[in-house]
Amino acid sequence: MKKHILLIAAGLLFFSSCAQRSMDYVVNNALGRAHYQAFGMAKVLENDVDSLPRTYNGRLVKSSSHWWTSGFFPGVLWLLYEATGDYSLKYYAELYSSRLTDQQFTTDNHDVGFILNCSFGNGYRLTKNPEYAQILMNGAKSLSTRYNDKVGLIRSWDNERDKWKYPVIIDNMMNLELLEWASHYSHNKHFDDIAQSHANKTMKNHFRPDYSSFHVVSYDPETGLVEKKNTHQGYSDSSAWARGQAWGLYGYTMMYRETHDRRYLNHACHIARYILNNKRLPADGIPYWDFDDPAIPHTNKDASAGAIMASALIELSSFCNSQQAFADSCMNLAERQIRTLSSKKYLSAKGKNGYFILKHSVGNKPMNSEVDVPLTYADYYYVEALLRMRNYIYKLR
Numbered sequence: 035m036k037k038h039i040l041l042i043a044a045g046l047l048f049f050s051s052c053a054q055r056s057m058d059y060v061v062n063n064a065l066g067r068a069h070y071q072a073f074g075m076a077k078v079l080e081n082d083v084d085s086l087p088r089t090y091n092g093r094l095v096k097s098s099s100h101w102w103t104s105g106f107f108p109g110v111l112w113l114l115y116e117a118t119g120d121y122s123l124k125y126y127a128e129l130y131s132s133r134l135t136d137q138q139f140t141t142d143n144h145d146v147g148f149i150l151n152c153s154f155g156n157g158y159r160l161t162k163n164p165e166y167a168q169i170l171m172n173g174a175k176s177l178s179t180r181y182n183d184k185v186g187l188i189r190s191w192d193n194e195r196d197k198w199k200y201p202v203i204i205d206n207m208m209n210l211e212l213l214e215w216a217s218h219y220s221h222n223k224h225f226d227d228i229a230q231s232h233a234n235k236t237m238k239n240h241f242r243p244d245y246s247s248f249h250v251v252s253y254d255p256e257t258g259l260v261e262k263k264n265t266h267q268g269y270s271d272s273s274a275w276a277r278g279q280a281w282g283l284y285g286y287t288m289m290y291r292e293t294h295d296r297r298y299l300n301h302a303c304h305i306a307r308y309i310l311n312n313k314r315l316p317a318d319g320i321p322y323w324d325f326d327d328p329a330i331p332h333t334n335k336d337a338s339a340g341a342i343m344a345s346a347l348i349e350l351s352s353f354c355n356s357q358q359a360f361a362d363s364c365m366n367l368a369e370r371q372i373r374t375l376s377s378k379k380y381l382s383a384k385g386k387n388g389y390f391i392l393k394h395s396v397g398n399k400p401m402n403s404e405v406d407v408p409l410t411y412a413d414y415y416y417v418e419a420l421l422r423m424r425n426y427i428y429k430l431r
Contacts, residue, residue: 057369061424064376065117068391068417071382072110075389076126086133089397089407090388099134102145106414108134109152110391113417116160117424131157131166138172141179144190147209149173152414155215167219174216174225177209184258186231190250198252199261204240204278207233207285214292226293233289237301239263240282245304246274246325247282267398273326277396279309280342284415287350302350303360309343310363319344319370320380323396334405337380338395338412344371345419348426365426372423375416382408392416 078094079085085096086104097104111127114120131153140146150173158166180189182200190203210229217226239260240247249265268275286302289295309315314325320340327333347368354361374380380393387393390408397404 057373057423058427060373060376061420061427064372064381065114065417065420065424067381067384068110068413068420069114069118069120069123070384071387071389071391072107072114072413073123073126074385075107076111076123076130078389080126080129084133086130087388087390087410089404089409090390091404091407094388099137099149100140102143102148103410104137105134105149105151105153106410109156109414110410110417112153112156112160113414113421116156117417117421127157135169138169139176140173141176142192144177144180144188144206144209146173146177147212148411151209151212151215155212170212171216171220174212177212178225178228181228181232182255182258185253185255186235186258187253188228188232198250198264200253200255201250202232202236202240202253203250203266204236204247204285205281207236207281207289210285211288211292214289218292229289230293230295233286233298237286237297241301241305245301245308247278247305249275249278265400267400269324269327269400273324274308275324276321276336276339277323277342279305279321279325280339280346283309283350284342284346287346287353290353291349299353302346303354303357306347306350306364307360310367318374319367320374323399334396334399335394336396337375337392338409338415340371340375341392341412341416341419344368344375345415345422347371348419348422352426368419368423372419 075087079087084098087094087107088097088103089095108127108130111123111130115123115127134149134153137146137149150170154166154169157163158170185200187202188206189200190206191201210232213225213229217223239251248263249268251260252262254261264271265275283302283305286298290298290302312325314330315321320335320337322330323334323336347364351361351364375392382391382393387408391413393408394406395409395412397409399405
């Protein structure tokens with residue numbers, strides 16, 4: 035009997051080990067492909083001094099430093115340098131980050147957090163270059179100018195003033211990480227106060243009882259009261275735009291990491307449960323572009339939303355040791371998403387897809403903009419998810 039139990043235990047250990055090796059292989063193979071693609075992209079644009087990659091639709095679509103996605107490709111290079119130690123990637127990460135230096139003084143949009151934190155933020159984390167720290171601090175000050183005390187939130191857009199008086203989008207949760215970094219670095223609580231006020235007001239007004247979120251909530255800047263709840267990139271005002279749910283999940287997980295305030299952890303868990311239990315989430319883990327599109331299953335999936343979710347779920351699971359079943363569910367979905375994104379259906383062949391890493395993302399479907407194409411932010415969060423999964427696997431050994 036004792037021998038039989040030992041054999042069963044050995045068998046379970048063997049199968050567990052195989053599963054770990056299998057995921058390890060998926061991650062390392064995907065990182066290798068990402069390295070090849072990112073290096074190829076870096077070579078293509080090396081001498082195009084004012085350009086950064088945005089998408090590919092049969093030709094490479096580039097952006098200036100001011101476009102909201104400009105920081106993601108430098109971020110990919112930094113993450114892959116971290117993953118591989120390849121100094122040629124470090125060279126290119128420095129080169130492409132330098133193209134964003136002017137954005138530290140941008141005050142006309144909220145995306146300075148995306149632009150600077152993914153690029154210079156990763157660069158500072160890995161090199162401790164003091165010039166990067168100064169750029170990040172200037173960027174945090176610029177972002178802070180968009181905060182209105184009466185509203186208690188950072189304004190997202192300055193356009194369409196005839197439609198929204200003071201629009202705040204769920205995406206803006208992601209820009210709070212720059213403020214939290216600045217608060218820790220400078221020991222200035224002012225940045226944290228802004229970030230937490232924004233997170234708290236968003237938690238109060240952006241989410242429905244089932245913890246799905248609106249895309250846009252607009253406020254009256256004179257009273258601070260909500261005036262409208264709409265969408266801009268989702269199917270309808272009442273629908274759950276998939277990438278919006280991913281931004282919320284990632285944003286509140288990040289806010290818990292930075293503040294240790296359990297309100298943010300609890301909120302992230304609620305958002306995760308909405309995603310985990312959603313009957314319209316496909317078996318492969320990659321969501322349709324909007325959970326409420328009536329055309330499901332005959333509509334587009336969004337690889338970018340899947341990548342953001344996977345990265346966030348891996349981190350969230352690490353904060354949920356007291357809820358092991360829930361933590362396991364988060365990791366299981368993240369693993370499913372990474373396996374799917376690392377398959378031939380989503381992962382680019384070498385040298386193909388304009389040197390982007392992933393295929394099949396959706397930018398703004400209602401406007402028929404960037405639908406079923408590679409997107410630079412999908413690549414960024416996919417590579418981040420791969421690194422987080424690799425670290426998780428190493429901890430199991």
